[in-house]
Amino acid sequence: MDSVQAFFGGLLRAAQAGMEAAPTLICGLFIAGVFSHMLGPRRTAQLFGEGTRQALLRSWILGMLLPVCSLGVFPIIRVLRRSGISGGSILAFALSGPLFNPLTFLYGLTLSEPVVILCFTFSSLVVVTVAGLVWDKIFPHSAVVFAEEPPPIAYGFKKLLAGLLGAARTLVSATMLYMILALVGVGLLGALIPFGSLETTMKHDDPLSPLIMSAVATPAYISPMRAMMQMGLLFEHGNSVGAGLTL
Numbered sequence: 001m002d003s004v005q006a007f008f009g010g011l012l013r014a015a016q017a018g019m020e021a022a023p024t025l026i027c028g029l030f031i032a033g034v035f036s037h038m039l040g041p042r043r044t045a046q047l048f049g050e051g052t053r054q055a056l057l058r059s060w061i062l063g064m065l066l067p068v069c070s071l072g073v074f075p076i077i078r079v080l081r082r083s084g085i086s087g088g089s090i091l092a093f094a095l096s097g098p099l100f101n102p103l104t105f106l107y108g109l110t111l112s113e114p115v116v117i118l119c120f121t122f123s124s125l126v127v128v129t130v131a132g133l134v135w136d137k138i139f140p141h142s143a144v145v146f147a148e149e150p151p152p153i154a155y156g157f158k159k160l161l162a163g164l165l166g167a168a169r170t171l172v173s174a175t176m177l178y179m180i181l182a183l184v185g186v187g188l189l190g191a192l193i194p195f196g197s198l199e200t201t202m203k204h205d206d207p208l209s210p211l212i213m214s215a216v217a218t219p220a221y222i223s224p225m226r227a228m229m230q231m232g233l234l235f236e237h238g239n240s241v242g243a244g245l246t247l
Helices: 002-047 055-065 073-082 087-096 102-111 114-138 157-171 175-192 209-217 224-236 241-246
Strands: none
Touching (some): 002 157, 002 175, 073 157, 073 175, 087 114, 102 114, 102 224, 114 241, 157 175, 209 241, 224 241
């Protein structure tokens, strides 16, 4: 009976995570269609400052502004890869996109002190900048253009339809496999971790709390809004601040 409950409990959590991801996933698909068919590879690379010193900063800013999650970011980074943007800039965008957006930033200000949210915001800038610099240092020629510049489409209904078709193609591509894998991770955590067990961990005086949170958070999908709420609960209950940043 326990194994049956664990199976259906994990299945339920995966289904709930999929429903929770739907709004930001749709945003990610739409933005990917805009980048691929309305802007095109050349203008997308210019928007991200490819080849300039501002590339990582622009990737962080765009990731913070666009309302995507760790599932909705997959279609976008696939398009960025095909637009010839370097791996470091893509990594910076992929890390910052699921962290904050204008809605979650304002929501976070209602849950904690503004200085805490600002510190978390700029801490994310440090993390993504270092990660992007290290990646470009190890793989200096990671920018590869897979697709040629598509023929220009006149502004109007046809251009809008092209963006929607691009979003639909992205949804049925290999990107969907990564999304399914993320939801499977949520289901496994729901099936294997006993209910309420995390409430007795993540203590502020436990130096292992960030590592435990890393092990739990890596396979788990969580929407930016819920992540902000969970971070606020960690502060409210006196849990580890490092675990909150890891989450």
